[in-house]
Structure formats: C-alpha cells, structure tokens
Amino acid sequence: xxxxxxxxxxKHYGDAVALQSLDLAIAAGEFVSLLGPSGSGKTTTLNILAxxxxxxxxxxxxxxxxxxRLPPNHRDLAMVFQNFALYPxxxxxxxxxxxxxxxxxxxxxxxxETSIDAVAETLGIQALLHRxxxxxxxGQQQRVALGRGMVRDPAVFLLDEPLSNLDARLRVRMRLDLxxxxxxxxxxxxxxxxxxxxxxxxxxxxxxxxxxxxxxFGEPRQIYAEPVNRFVANFVGEREINxxxxxxxxxxxxxxxxxxxxxxxxxxxxxxDVAALAGAxxxxxxxxxxxxxxxxxxxxxxxxxxETELTGSEQVxxxxxxxxxxxxxxxxxxxEVGRGDVIRxxxxxAATFVFDAASGASLRxxxxxxxxxxxxxxxxxxxxxxxx
Amino acid sequence: xxxxxxxxxSVLRRPRRRIDARPYAFVLPLILFEIGLVLVxxxxxxxxxxxxxxxxxxGDYVGFDNFVRVLTxxxxxxxxxxxxxxxxxxLVFTFAVxxxxxxxLERDTRTNVALRAIVLIPHVISLLVGSLLLRWILSADAxxxxxxxxxxxxxxxxxxxxxxxxxxxxxGNAIWRDTAFAxxxxxxxxxxxxxxxxxxxRVDGATAWYTFRRITLPLMRMPVLITVVRLVIHxxxxxxxxxxxxxxxxxxxxxxxxxxLYRLGFESYRxxxxxxxxxxxxxxxxxxxxVLVRLFRQRGxx
Amino acid sequence: xxRVRRRIRARVVADAIVAVVIGTVALGPILFGLSTSLxxxxxxxxxxxxxxxxSPTWENYRLLFSEGxxxxxxxxxxxxxxxxxxxxAVGSLAAYxxxxxxxxxxxxxxxxxxxxxxxxxxxxxxxxxxxxxxxxLIDSRLGLVLFYTAYxxxxxxxxxxxxxxxxxxxxxxxAMIDGYSRLAALRRVVLPLSTPGLVAAGLFVxxxxxxxxxxxxxxxxxxxxxxLPVAIxxxxxxxxxxxxxLTASAMLSIVPVLIVFVIFQRHFLSGMTAGSVKx
Numbered sequence: 001x002x003x004x005x006x007x008x009x010x011k012h013y014g015d016a017v018a019l020q021s022l023d024l025a026i027a028a029g030e031f032v033s034l035l036g037p038s039g040s041g042k043t044t045t046l047n048i049l050a051x052x053x054x055x056x057x058x059x060x061x062x063x064x065x066x067x068x069r070l071p072p073n074h075r076d077l078a079m080v081f082q083n084f085a086l087y088p089x090x091x092x093x094x095x096x097x098x099x100x101x102x103x104x105x106x107x108x109x110x111x112x113e114t115s116i117d118a119v120a121e122t123l124g125i126q127a128l129l130h131r132x133x134x135x136x137x138x139g140q141q142q143r144v145a146l147g148r149g150m151v152r153d154p155a156v157f158l159l160d161e162p163l164s165n166l167d168a169r170l171r172v173r174m175r176l177d178l179x180x181x182x183x184x185x186x187x188x189x190x191x192x193x194x195x196x197x198x199x200x201x202x203x204x205x206x207x208x209x210x211x212x213x214x215x216x217f218g219e220p221r222q223i224y225a226e227p228v229n230r231f232v233a234n235f236v237g238e239r240e241i242n243x244x245x246x247x248x249x250x251x252x253x254x255x256x257x258x259x260x261x262x263x264x265x266x267x268x269x270x271x272x273d274v275a276a277l278a279g280a281x282x283x284x285x286x287x288x289x290x291x292x293x294x295x296x297x298x299x300x301x302x303x304x305x306x307e308t309e310l311t312g313s314e315q316v317x318x319x320x321x322x323x324x325x326x327x328x329x330x331x332x333x334x335x336e337v338g339r340g341d342v343i344r345x346x347x348x349x350a351a352t353f354v355f356d357a358a359s360g361a362s363l364r365x366x367x368x369x370x371x372x373x374x375x376x377x378x379x380x381x382x383x384x385x386x387x388x
Numbered sequence: 389x390x391x392x393x394x395x396x397x398s399v400l401r402r403p404r405r406r407i408d409a410r411p412y413a414f415v416l417p418l419i420l421f422e423i424g425l426v427l428v429x430x431x432x433x434x435x436x437x438x439x440x441x442x443x444x445x446x447g448d449y450v451g452f453d454n455f456v457r458v459l460t461x462x463x464x465x466x467x468x469x470x471x472x473x474x475x476x477x478x479l480v481f482t483f484a485v486x487x488x489x490x491x492x493l494e495r496d497t498r499t500n501v502a503l504r505a506i507v508l509i510p511h512v513i514s515l516l517v518g519s520l521l522l523r524w525i526l527s528a529d530a531x532x533x534x535x536x537x538x539x540x541x542x543x544x545x546x547x548x549x550x551x552x553x554x555x556x557x558x559x560g561n562a563i564w565r566d567t568a569f570a571x572x573x574x575x576x577x578x579x580x581x582x583x584x585x586x587x588x589x590r591v592d593g594a595t596a597w598y599t600f601r602r603i604t605l606p607l608m609r610m611p612v613l614i615t616v617v618r619l620v621i622h623x624x625x626x627x628x629x630x631x632x633x634x635x636x637x638x639x640x641x642x643x644x645x646x647x648x649l650y651r652l653g654f655e656s657y658r659x660x661x662x663x664x665x666x667x668x669x670x671x672x673x674x675x676x677x678x679v680l681v682r683l684f685r686q687r688g689x690x
Numbered sequence: 691x692x693r694v695r696r697r698i699r700a701r702v703v704a705d706a707i708v709a710v711v712i713g714t715v716a717l718g719p720i721l722f723g724l725s726t727s728l729x730x731x732x733x734x735x736x737x738x739x740x741x742x743x744x745s746p747t748w749e750n751y752r753l754l755f756s757e758g759x760x761x762x763x764x765x766x767x768x769x770x771x772x773x774x775x776x777x778x779a780v781g782s783l784a785a786y787x788x789x790x791x792x793x794x795x796x797x798x799x800x801x802x803x804x805x806x807x808x809x810x811x812x813x814x815x816x817x818x819x820x821x822x823x824x825x826x827l828i829d830s831r832l833g834l835v836l837f838y839t840a841y842x843x844x845x846x847x848x849x850x851x852x853x854x855x856x857x858x859x860x861x862x863x864x865a866m867i868d869g870y871s872r873l874a875a876l877r878r879v880v881l882p883l884s885t886p887g888l889v890a891a892g893l894f895v896x897x898x899x900x901x902x903x904x905x906x907x908x909x910x911x912x913x914x915x916x917x918l919p920v921a922i923x924x925x926x927x928x929x930x931x932x933x934x935x936l937t938a939s940a941m942l943s944i945v946p947v948l949i950v951f952v953i954f955q956r957h958f959l960s961g962m963t964a965g966s967v968k969x
Contacts, residue, residue, distance in 0.1 A: 050591055051590075051591075052587055052590065052591070071590070072590045072591045072593075073590060073591070073592070073593035073594070073595075077591070078591065079587075079588070079591040081584050081587065081588060082584075083582070083584055085582070085584040085585050085587065085588035087585060087588075087603060088607070089606045089607055098589075098592055098594070098602070099592035099593055102589070102592050102593045102594035102595075102598055102602075103593040148588075148592070152593075158591075408791065408793070410787070410791065410872060411787040411790075411791035411793040411796075412787075412793065412795070414783040414784060414786055414787035414791075415783070415784045415787045415788070415795075415799055417780045417783060417784070418780055418781070418783070418784040418799075418843050418844075418847060419799070419802070421780065421836075421839055421840045421843055422802060422806055422840060422843070422844070424840070425818075425836055425837055425839075425840035426806055426809070426814070426840050426841075428821060429814070429817045429818045429820070429821035429822075430814075430817050432817060432820055432821040432824065433816060433817025433818075433820050433821070434817075436817075436820050444823060489712075492708070499705075499709065503709060503712055503713075505951075505952075505955055506712060506713055506716050506717060507712060507716055508951075508958070509716055509717065509720065509948065509951065510716055510719075510720075512897055512901075512947055512948075512951050512958075513720070513901065513943070513944050513947055513948075514900070514901035514902075514903060514919050514943055514944075514947075515901070515903060516901075516903040516919045516922060516923060516943075517901075517919070517922065517940045517943045517944055518719070520922065520926070520936070520940050521719040521720060521722070521723040521937070521940055522719055524719075524722075524723060524726065524933055524936070524937060525718075525719055525722060527933075529734075529735055529931055529933060530722075530726075530739060530933070531735070531736075531737045531738060531739040532722065532739060534737065534738075535737075535738050535739060564715070564716075564719070618808070621808060621810055622810060624810075625810035625811075625812045625813050626810070626812060627812035627815075627904050628812075628903055628904060632923070632926075646812045646813075649812075649813075649816060650812075650815070653815075653816045653819065654819075654908065659816070659820060662816045663816055663817060663820060665816075666813060666814075666815075666816040666817055667817075669813045670809075670813050670814075670817075673808075673809060673810060673813055677804075677805055677808045677809065680804070680808055681801060681804055681805065684804060
C-alpha cells in the first residue's frame with residue numbers, strides 16, 4: 001500500500017505563485033479530493049504528483065521513494081484527464097492495451113486479452129472493445145479512460161476533473177460508480193475538482209486550496225462543520241454562508257457578538273479565541289442552519305421576507321432585518337411565507353462560525369485540531385491567513 | 389377594392405418557392421474568371437492539340453497525331469526520366485528536412501517563431517530570383533564554391549558542368565525553396581494533435597520514440613499525404629528552377645518535362661505538339677488534384 | 691543537479707548550432723547576393739570573395755536605373771496593385787456567398803476553388819498563350835492582370851471564406867434590420883471586421899503577382915511592358931557575367947517582398963495553412 005507525501009512543495013512561474021509551501025500527507029488507500037476554484041493550485045499539485053510538472057522546490061514521496069525528479073512513467077501511477085485524452089485512432093481495446101505495450105514488448109495476445117477483459121468487465125465496457133472513441137458517449141469514454149488507468153493496477157490513481165465534461169445527471173451517476181470502483185480496487189485516489197458537492201460525497205478527506213495555498217485538509221464532515229477560515233466555509237456547502245459584521249465581547253463567561261442590530265451568543269468563552277481578534281469580527285452561519293424560531297429566545301432575530309426561492313421540496317427565504325442585515329434561510333417548501341411577511345429566525349450558537357473580519361481566519365477552538373498545512377507548531381490549529 | 393378572398397381559395401394558392409439568386413450573383417464573377425481564363429484556355433489548348441499548327445496558324449485536324457509524336461519523342465521521354473529523378477530526390481529531401489524542422493520548431497517559443505520566418509524567406513521570394521542567386525553562388529566566378537571546396541581538395545570540380553552534380557544543384561534549389569512549404573503544412577498537422585494525448589502517453593509510460601511511432605505518425609497520416617501530393621504536383625511541373633539555374637544542361641541532363649514543354653512551344657513554336665504535351669501533363673495533374681480533393685474531403689469529415 | 695545543468699548547456703549549444711546552420715543556408719544566398727550587389731566591378735571577381743565589400747557602392751543600382759529598370763518596376767507595381775484590388779473585391783463577394791448562404795452549387799464551387807488553387811502554373815502556360823494570342827491578350831498588362839486574378843481568386847476566396855465564417859452573423863442581421871442590403875452589410879460590417887483576413891489574402895495575391903515569372907515571360911514580348919522578374923531574366927543576357935548589376939536587380943525584387951513579409955508575418959502563416967487545415 002502506498003501513501004503520498006508532499007514536503008514543502010512550491011511551484012513558481014516567474015513571479016506568479018501557482019503553489020506555495022505545500023505539506024500534505026495522504027494515507028494509503030484514501031480517496032483525497034483537491035478542491036478549490038480555478039487557479040487555486042489544485043491542478044498544479046496533481047501535475048507535480050504525476051510528474052508532468054517539476055516543482056520549483058520541495059519533494060514528493062510515493063511510498064518510500066522520492067519521486068520528485070522521476071518522469072511520469074517511472075512513478076507507477078495512472079491518470080485520467082479532464083478531456084479523457086483517448087487515442088482517437090485506436091480502438092477501445094488498443095487504448096487499454098497502450099499502457100501495457102508501451103512499457104514492455106513481451107505481452108502476448110492472450111495475456112493482453114485476459115488483463116483487458118478483466119478491466120473491461122469491471123467497468124462494463126466489454127461490448128465496446130472494438131469501437132473507436134468518437135463512437136462512444138461521454139460516459140462510455142469516461143469509463144474507457146478509467147480503464148486505461150486500471151489496466152496497470154497502479155498504486156496511485158490520479159483524476160483531473162474527470163466528470164466536468166459530463167452532463168449533470170450523468171455526473172451524479174458516475175460519482176456512485178467511482179465510489180464503488182474505489183472500494184473495489186483499493187488504490188490511493190487523488191481527485192481534482194472545483195465542485196464541492198463532488199468532493200464531499202466521494203472523499204475520505206478533502207484538501208481545500210485557494211490561490212496556491214492549502215487552506216484545510218480534513219474529513220468532509222470536518223471541512224463542513226469546522227472550517228478553518230471564511231474561504232473554506234464559503235467554498236464548501238451549497239451556497240455562500242450568511243455573514244454578519246460586528247464586535248465580539250466576553251460577557252459572563254460567554255462570547256457575545258454584537259452587530260447589525262443583533263446580539264448573538266456564539267458559545268462558551270473557551271470555544272472562541274477572543275484575544276486573537278485584532279479588530280472587527282464576522283459571524284457566519286449556513287443557510288441550512290438558520291431555522292424558524294418558535295419564541296423569542298436567545299439568538300433570534302425578526303426580519304422581513306424579501307424574496308423566496310423554491311427549489312423543489314425546499315425553499316430559500318431571503319430576509320432583511322430592521323438594521324439592514326440580510327440573511328438566507330433554508331426551509332421546507334410547505335412553509336407558506338411571502339414577500340413582506342415578518343418572521344422570526346433563530347441562529348443557533350453551535351452552528352455559528354466566528355471569523356476575524358480582516359483576515360478571515362476562524363477564531364473557533366474545536367475539540368479536534370484540523371490538520372492544516374502550517375509547519376509552525378504554534379500555529380497548529382490556526383488557519384492559514386488569507387493573502388491580502 | 390376591399391373584397392375579401394374566400395378562405396378556401398386563399399389556401400389553395402400555394403406559395404411559390406423562391407430560389408435566392410443572391411449567392412449565385414455573388415459567386416458569378418469568380419466563376420466567370422475561372423471559366424473564361426482557365427477552363428476556356430484549356431479547351432482551346434485541347435482543340436489546338438488535335439490540329440497541325442504552323443507557327444501560329446491553325447492547320448488541319450490530325451486527331452491524336454500530336455500526342456503520338458510527343459509520346460514517342462526521345463526528347464520528351466528523356467525529359468520524363470529527368471523529371472522523375474528530380475521529383476523523387478526533391479520529394480524525399482524536402483519532406484525529410486521539412487518534417488524535421490516541423491518537429492524541431494513546433495513549440496511557439498520566440499526563437500522558433502523567428503527561425504520559422506527565416507526558413508520561409510527563400511519560399512516567399514520569386515522563384516526566378518532564388519534560382520538566379522543560387523546560380524551566382526554555384527558559378528565559378530563567385531568563388532564561393534572554390535572557397536568551400538579548395539581546402540578539401542575538390543576545388544576543380546564544376547557543379548553546373550557535370551550532369552549528376554547539376555541535377556544535385558537543381559534538387560538543392562528545390563530543397564532550399566520548398567522545405568518551408570513542407571514545414572508549414574506538416575506543422576499545421578502536428579498542431580492538430582491535442583497535447584493532452586502526449587501527457588497521457590507519458591503517464592502511460594511511453595518513451596518519446598514510442599509516442600512518435602504510435603501516436604504522432606498515425607495521427608499525421610492525412611497531413612503527410614496532403615503534403616506529399618502537393619509537393620509532387622509542384623516538383624513535376626516546376627519550370628523556373630531548370631530554366632534559370634541550369635538551362636536544362638549540361639546538354640539535356642536537367643531538362644524536365646516542363647522545360648521540354650517550354651522549348652517545344654516557345655523555342656520550336658510547335659504549338660500542336662506543345663499543347664498535346666500540355667494536355668498530357670494536365671491529365672497527370674488532374675489525377676493528382678482529384679486525389680488531393682478526396683484527401684481534403686476525408687479530412688473535413690474526420 | 692550538475693548532470694542536469696550539463697545536459698541543459700549541451701542542448702543550448704546544439705540549438706545554437708542548428709539555428710546558425712538554418713540561418714546560413716536559408717539567408718546565405720540572399721545575403722551574398724546583397725553583398726555582391728554592393729561591390730564595385732573590380733572587387734567582384736576577387737578571390738577569396740569578400741563576405742561584405744570593404745567599400746560598398748551604389749554603382750550597380752545606378753547602372754540599373756540608367757538602363758531603365760524603373761519601367762519594369764512600375765509595371766510590376768501597377769499590375770500587382772490592380773490584381774490585389776480585383777482579387778479582394780471579387781474574392782470577398784464569393785467568400786461571403788460561401789460563408790453565409792447554403793445553395794445548391796456550393797459544393798461545386800468549392801471543388802472548383804480547390805482544383806484551380808492546385809493547378810500548377812507551368813502546365814497552363816502553353817494553352818494560356820494559345821488562347822491569349824487568339825483574343826489579343828498577348829503583350830497586354832490588362833491580360834496579365836486578368837490571368838493573375840483568375841489564378842489567385844480561388845486562394846483569396848478560400849482565405850476570406852475562412853475569416854468570414856468567424857464573424858457572427860447577428861451583426862449583419864442587425865444591419866439589415868436597420869435597412870442595409872446584404873451587399874452593404876458585407877461592405878460595412880463584415881469587411882471591417884475581417885481585416886486580418888483581407889490582409890492575409892491580399893498578401894498572398896501581392897506576393898504572387900510581384901513574383902510571378904513564367905506567366906509574364908510567356909505573355910509579354912515588348913520590353914516596355916515587362917514586369918520586374920522578366921526584366922531580371924533578360925538582364926542575364928544583357929549583363930552577361932556582370933553579376934554586380936544582376937544581383938542588384940535581384941535585390942530590387944527581393945527587398946519589397948522581405949519588407950512586406952517581416953511586417954505581416956503572422957498573417958502569412960494563417961494563410962499558408964488555410965489550404966491544409968480546412969476540410
């Protein structure tokens with residue numbers, strides 16, 4: 001079983017920073033997504049791991065071997081490209097045979113057929129073996145691309161946004177197929193995507209990137225519920241989070257947020273690092289965490305409904321408070337609210353995020369420290385600061 | 389008048405299908421030019437090839453007599469052999485050097501772009517001027533050859549005076565001028581191969597040579613064929629190289645079909661035979677052109 | 691690390707050698723011609739030949755002009771200009787039809803274009819001369835323009851067709867709703883947006899008309915109507931072994947082409963591949 005380690009890997013193109021000081025350890029057999037917007041460094045990371053790009057500094061280890069300077073064909077990995085990169089002049093069978101024949105001439109016809117038939121069966125493409133790529137649908141091409149990777153039984157499987165060229169419904173189906181595939185073949189999988197839903201459903205752990213820096217590396221649940229900064233909180237999750245600006249104070253052993261005409265209890269004082277706050281504070285809460293309040297308890301606000309968005313069985317209610325703050329709230333579709341209605345919303349303390357308004361860093365102290373990319377021991381648990 | 393047409397009657401009147409005359413009007417000038425100045429002359433040429441022509445006067449109808457004369461003329465037959473030799477050597481070298489340059493200069497670096505332009509310069513100047521300059525360099529008067537060959541002890545040889553070497557000079561002229569042509573066409577083909585295929589091949593473990601053999605070459609089949617056909621058409625027909633560089637000499641060692649045709653028409657003034665030979669050459673060209681059209685069509689559908 | 695550096699250095703050296711070889715082979719004859727054209731008569735046959743004249747002189751060029759080389763130059767300029775203008779005008783019309791309309795004969799027109807583009811000129815000179823002598827187009831600059839246009843129209847139309855298809859049709863539709871005819875829309879909307887295409891097509895026609903030798907050789911007899919390449923050809927007989935003026939005349943033909951080429955490089959490549967990329 002092979003694990004993967006990045007040690008202080010950076011990639012610069014002249015003055016432009018594609019990747020900066022990446023420390024990342026991926027355990028054997030994991031399914032790790034590299035998640036982030038375009039230009040965040042996730043594809044660069046994958047290419048460095050594949051050997052298609054050399055890092056400016058730092059080292060990459062696959063298993064015990066330092067592969068930093070090794071060309072791709074010596075790294076025992078397979079890669080599936082975004083546009084599948086199937087050889088158009090070869091049949092599916094020949095495409096699958098290419099990686100085998102490229103490395104050794106000693107493949108007899110029988111041995112080739114056995115290996116390839118096995119892979120074709122796993123992926124359900126036996127019927128397509130004698131067709132050409134242009135005769136196949138997107139999903140079929142996708143599976144052939146996967147098959148070409150699988151024939152070599154690699155220790156590590158790299159996928160570069162493989163589902164982004166498929167239509168929405170197909171994408172959802174292929175996700176399940178990929179998950180099943182991972183369970184079956186057990187290789188370590190590194191998966192690049194900008195789609196946070198994909199990353200959340202497929203991965204054992206997610207590495208979130210922004211502008212060349214690793215922001216957070218952890219299990220999906222962790223990334224979702226314990227974001228290390230505002231960027232991660234915003235990027236993961238179906239929509240942007242609600243943000244309120246204000247000040248943070250300590251009162252009777254509780255951390256209290258005051259701003260935008262709202263007073264919120266955001267938790268016991270030892271769950272928030274108030275001392276680290278330099279100036280203004282931002283509190284964030286996901287739309288799905290905002291609920292309709294029964295009574296006027298702690299952490300409720302009254303606001304007027306501005307707009308509702310119906311999305312099938314649910315709706316998103318957009319409200320504006322008297323002081324002008326806007327919030328979005330997820331509720332069931334059956335709830336009947338209309339524009340102009342005044343409703344009361346509750347913002348549970350446990351679901352709130354507390355950010356430094358300037359840097360975006362989270363001020364929460366979580367029970368389990370999220371594994372971040374920082375090498376400074378004092379900063380373990382501290383998020384990487386957003387670049388100005 | 390205001391009378392309303394009954395519904396049934398108005399439905400019965402079917403709308404007339406109007407053929408849009410505009411596209412035809414727009415392409416008409418071009419068609420007229422081609423018909424009038426290319427196809428009609430070919431027709432006239434064919435007509436003349438079937439008659440005896442005294443200098444410029446049209447004589448009697450002689451059927452395919454001119455064709456027979458041309459095809460049995462030792463001069464013409466020798467010129468066909470000369471053309472074949474020239475074409476094969478020029479094709480091989482121009483293609484090889486052109487392909488090598490296309491591969492070598494494929495990436496769009498600043499130096500490569502500049503080098504491509506430099507390679508192209510011999511191609512964009514007039515064929516006449518190119519051959520003239522080469523003749524100057526190869527002439528004994530220039531002393532350039534002597535400069536290069538004296539140290540090696542070969543200073544006494546003359547290029548243009550020896551049949552074999554004159555052919556070599558002719559082929560050299562072709563390579564000098566037309567390598568750029570091959571390079572451009574082949575480079576366009578190379579650029580048509582998606583770069584991700586190369587990345588995939590690298591990850592799949594293929595060496596550079598294996599990738600070239602199993603990915604680049606197969607995907608270059610069409611550009612290669614098109615380039616070869618166009619080069620052959622060019623080399624078989626080119627006149628200026630022989631006319632200016634060697635004059636067809638020494639003797640008739642470098643007199644190809646085109647030069648033979650030129651002499652037949654404009655030095656011997658035998659227009660019946662000249663047109664016959666021109667028709668034969670045109671037939672050969674048309675075959676190659678039809679192959680080219682077919683290749684173009686295939687490429688379009690790929 | 692050292693091995694990598696050595697490998698890179700070796701590669702740079704190899705690249706430099708190749709670049710020098712390419713430059714020397716490609717440009718050598720032209721540069722040597724240039725240097726010869728600037729040599730005085732007595733310096734010409736010196737051995738070993740000087741790469742560059744110690745005392746360059748314009749006397750060869752002066753000699754050419756006193757021998758009346760201005761006339762062929764003017765002829766060439768005139769014929770070239772008119773040919774380019776006609777080709778772009780007629781070519782634009784045809785290209786527009788190909789780009790915007792679907793009509794029954796479209797396939798046939800395209801085949802005609804490809805076929806004529808591919809016909810090699812030397813195979814046409816005898817029938818063309820035969821025809822021209824019957825209709826009085828021998829020894830006529832008009833005749834030359836007409837034939838040049840016929841030979842280059844397909845290529846011009848082809849290149850322009852490629853560029854016109856990249857202009858979004860909605861702009862012309864907007865113009866037509868505003869009251870312009872198709873022709874006016876072509877003139878006011880499509881052409882201004884296709885400048886690179888016009889330049890590319892114009893360049894190819896220009897280079898062809900300026901450089902052509904075989905067609906002009908055959909169709910022009912009188913000395914005063916000769917184009918520059920033909921004049922240079924006959925200079926061989928006139929100047930004999932006086933390579934000074936001969937190379938100078940060659941330079942007169944080359945320099946305009948080189949200037950145009952250097953300025954418009956990018957457009958060249960787009961036009962040259964036009965024939966092989968489009969299906």
